[in-house]
Amino acid sequence: MDADNRRLILLDGKYNVSGQPPLWDRSSLLLRWSRGGGQSRWVVELIVNVELRLEYGQDTTRRSLRTFSWGGPSWEKRVRNSAKVRASNGFSVLVTGAAGFVGTHVSAALKRRGDGVLGFDNFNDYYDPSLKRARQALLERSGVFIVEGDINDQALLKKLFEVVAFTHVMHLAAQAGVRYAMQNPGSYVHSNIAGFVSLLEICKSANPQPAIVWASSSSVYGLNTKVPFSEKDRTDQPASLYAATKKAGEEIAHTYNHIYGLSLTGLRFFTVYGPWGRPDMAYFFFTKDILKGKSIPIFEAANHGTVARDFTYIDDIVKGCLGALDTAEKSTGSGGKKSGAAQLRVFNLGNTSPVPVSDLVSILERLLKVKAKRMVMKLPRNGDVQYTHANISYAQRELGYKPTTDLQTGLKKFVRWYLNYYKPGGKKSAV
């Protein structure tokens, strides 16, 4: 084996610990024969973009390296049609993560009121992609096209901004979930940090620059013990890598606002649930496991402390997202140059009434008419916090945000959807 091959394998070992195929494709590697100082040698130049460098996680097959086909006149026509504004004074919104739980609901709501909506999603398999495809089919029926791509693909994002002068970006694409970070940390860095920067780079150069509303998370409060959580509380003690990447996102948002005049609003969602929800979340897999007769883990904190969440119903979250878009001021820059101070905001979007997880299970038992097999366990120290509780007075004042759905009512709607969706021949209900 010569020196060049050894170097390649060394890099391969560093970035691709699972023995998967190399992380780069041919276009990202350049082997150069260089002569100098009387010696000849191969020099390996890595021409990698942020995406490839940061995707060092074990499971490299699931996301960034997939190639998506895009472009061409009929593709551009679909993009334009989907983003076309139908209401007077409507917005033209790029929704990233549109095949996701929140993205689907927000896209549908924007479309219903006459805004132009273009979806964007990489359909990764963090959870069952067929659910994302079913959401896509639903959105397609209401006239929303989802472009398939990764937010790290700057050429694709740039093209979209050339085709459509988006007034707003609703950025919901992310690697969600707290515990999965122990399995695949790279996916959090890839989507929540590198991907966010990639998107902001395109937005700052766009002319006009769009206003951006994006999803942060209640998890940024981390080990903070002061409740209810207020936007002024400390957020420098994240308990998970997920939380750390969301916190990083808030700092990155500050930077792009400061340097480029981008209008940026971060929304800290508190445990969102509802129809078309995420299968990795407790209310969802509890339902599945209760129906299957499997036991479900109920965590308790030290000294039998109650674990509780400020569960927030999806329709309330959607109203908060629309309120944030409606009150977002214009970005002040153009073509990468700032011309004045721009709006920078962060809001809690919660329900203001934490419910113990054991109560969540009791409600599900009643709705499903099945007794759960409860397995009480100690809350593991792998990212989850004991308690979340939102102070929403700032969002109330600025966005007119006022959640109206209690957990019992919201879960009833979720269970109805779940039973219909997973029954043979289901998947037909509307958002």
Ligand SMILES: NC(=O)c1ccc[n+]([C@@H]2O[C@H](COP(=O)([O-])OP(=O)(O)OC[C@H]3O[C@@H](n4cnc5c(N)ncnc54)[C@H](O)[C@@H]3O)[C@@H](O)[C@H]2O)c1
């Ligand atoms: N659901 C909640 O309880 C909750 C709570 C706090 C914060 N959030 C945040 O809200 C947002 C939406 O969450 P959700 O529950 O709808 O999650 P979700 O996983 O259902 O949706 C995210 C979507 O983004 C897509 N995506 C991920 N990485 C991408 C990439 N690199 N390029 C393109 N698409 C990519 C995924 O395929 C997925 O469809 C996320 O930013 C999440 O972190 C959600």
